[in-house]
Amino acid sequence: MLLLSVIVLLRAFLAYGDMNVQAVNELQKHLFENYNKVVLPRHNASQPIIVYLESYLADLSQLREAENVLEANMYFHITWTDEFLTWNSSEYNITELSVNYDKVWLPDIFMINGLDDSRYLPVQDIMLFITHDGHVNWWPGGNTKTKCKLEVSKYPFDSQLCMVILEPWKASTKEQIFQLLHTPQVQNLKMYDEHADWKVTNLSEVVYVNEFYDYYGIAHYEYRIHLKRRTVYHILNIILPVPLLSIISLCSFLIPPSSGEKMSLCVSIFLSFAVYITVINNELPKTANGICYFGLYLFTQLLIGGFTIILSAVVLHIYHNDRQYDQLDQCKKRKMSSNERVKEVNNLENNVEKIQKNKAFALKLDMFLFKATLILDVVSFVVFLILSNT
Numbered sequence: 026m027l028l029l030s031v032i033v034l035l036r037a038f039l040a041y042g043d044m045n046v047q048a049v050n051e052l053q054k055h056l057f058e059n060y061n062k063v064v065l066p067r068h069n070a071s072q073p074i075i076v077y078l079e080s081y082l083a084d085l086s087q088l089r090e091a092e093n094v095l096e097a098n099m100y101f102h103i104t105w106t107d108e109f110l111t112w113n114s115s116e117y118n119i120t121e122l123s124v125n126y127d128k129v130w131l132p133d134i135f136m137i138n139g140l141d142d143s144r145y146l147p148v149q150d151i152m153l154f155i156t157h158d159g160h161v162n163w164w165p166g167g168n169t170k171t172k173c174k175l176e177v178s179k180y181p182f183d184s185q186l187c188m189v190i191l192e193p194w195k196a197s198t199k200e201q202i203f204q205l206l207h208t209p210q211v212q213n214l215k216m217y218d219e220h221a222d223w224k225v226t227n228l229s230e231v232v233y234v235n236e237f238y239d240y241y242g243i244a245h246y247e248y249r250i251h252l253k254r255r256t257v258y259h260i261l262n263i264i265l266p267v268p269l270l271s272i273i274s275l276c277s278f279l280i281p282p283s284s285g286e287k288m289s290l291c292v293s294i295f296l297s298f299a300v301y302i303t304v305i306n307n308e309l310p311k312t313a314n315g316i317c318y319f320g321l322y323l324f325t326q327l328l329i330g331g332f333t334i335i336l337s338a339v340v341l342h343i344y345h346n347d348r349q350y351d352q353l354d355q356c357k358k359r360k361m362s363s364n365e366r367v368k369e370v371n372n373l374e375n376n377v378e379k380i381q382k383n384k385a386f387a388l389k390l391d392m393f394l395f396k397a398t399l400i401l402d403v404v405s406f407v408v409f410l411i412l413s414n415t
């Protein structure tokens with residue numbers, strides 16, 4: 026961009042540097058005496074004015090995901106031929122003249138998807154250059170804000186297509202048509218500053234006639250900015266902690282029920298999940314254009330965490346289900362005859378067997394739940410990755 030500014034300045038300097046001031050004054054008088062800038066600059070009213078366009082992305086400021094807004098620094102190169110601004114170059118000894126943009130006819134160009142003041146091309150006292158054959162070169166540029174509808178369901182592996190659309194407000198193709206300055210345009214992607222969160226993968230231009238509004242149609246120009254999210258930060262800081270937490274949560278099924286730590290591990294991991302979700306909530310893209318698969322994955326993991334608590338409680342209940350037998354025994358023991366005691370001993374043996382069975386069952390259930398949850402965790406993570414990458 027610096028290069029372009031230098032060229033513009035250099036040209037302005039050259040244009041003034043080698044010119045006789047008097048000749049310039051005379052030429053300006055000659056050109057603008059009868060010039061009316063609201064009249065289309067053509068002699069033959071049945072021929073439209075061809076406006077050649079080219080856009081440059083200088084710098085991607087930010088992509089506001091919640092509002093679907095792209096803020097960027099853009100420059101445009103716009104040229105056309107003004108048939109009323111021609112002169113004999115050997116008569117005035119001047120081949121190029123620079124004038125302020127408000128002195129001449131300007132093409133009818135609006136940034137259709139621009140927001141606020143971005144609907145008008147950013148001009149700010151930018152000079153135009155006119156050559157003796159009526160050829161006008163104009164480089165408006167500056168900050169632009171355009172609407173860009175985002176599709177974030179594949180976060181953080183998403184790509185976006187943002188467009189800067191230029192159209193005349195009123196002029197039909199009878200008066201004005203657009204053409205690309207260079208076809209196909211080859212743009213150096215290294216020209217603009219790198220953005221922290223997005224990588225520009227392709228820049229392309231399209232021109233066609235939009236026949237929707239007018240019988241003659243309206244010229245339409247699109248500058249397409251293809252963006253890809255830089256994923257490393259999001260994977261390390263937002264995605265990976267979730268499977269890690271769920272793996273830790275699995276460990277609660279490995280802790281023996283007799284240790285008494287089972288429940289506290291489950292609950293503290295569930296709480297960390299809840300806290301984690303509140304923390305990353307600001308980082309996740311929020312748009313109404315669809316659900317984000319990562320959000321669904323997060324919700325699944327929260328559900329699994331909740332079920333882990335319930336199932337651990339069930340396992341603990343089965344494992345420690347021996348108290349009722351014990352208490353019954355204590356009460357009865359004192360008032361028993363020898364006969365009854367023999368029965369009771371048998372009974373007790375039965376009970377001990379039952380208790381052992383329960384404990385074995387609880388341990389087996391723990392193992393089964395560990396495997397089932399592990400499979401569920403892996404499957405949900407893989408499904409999330411597959412959905413986000415296709």
Ligand SMILES: *[C@@H]1O[C@H](CO)[C@@H](O)[C@H](O)[C@H]1NC(C)=O
Binds near residue numbers: 043044118
């Ligand atoms: C035309 O301009 C050039 C460059 O400034 C100068 O050298 C030359 O003498 C000029 N010719 C006439 C006829 O004024």
Ligand SMILES: *[C@@H]1O[C@H](CO)[C@@H](O)[C@H](O)[C@H]1NC(C)=O
Binds near residue numbers: 069070071072
């Ligand atoms: C004006 O342009 C039209 C279409 O190109 C052409 O047919 C016509 O002869 C032109 N008229 C003049 C006076 O040049």
Ligand SMILES: *[C@@H]1O[C@H](CO)[C@@H](O)[C@H](O)[C@H]1NC(C)=O
Binds near residue numbers: 113114115116
């Ligand atoms: C341009 O001006 C020169 C010098 O005044 C003259 O000789 C020449 O015929 C002019 N050319 C045109 C196309 O009027």
Ligand SMILES: *[C@@H]1O[C@H](CO)[C@@H](O)[C@H](O)[C@H]1NC(C)=O
Binds near residue numbers: 228
């Ligand atoms: C960029 O997009 C254009 C138009 O869709 C395509 O022709 C070109 O091959 C793409 N370039 C790259 C590097 O993908």
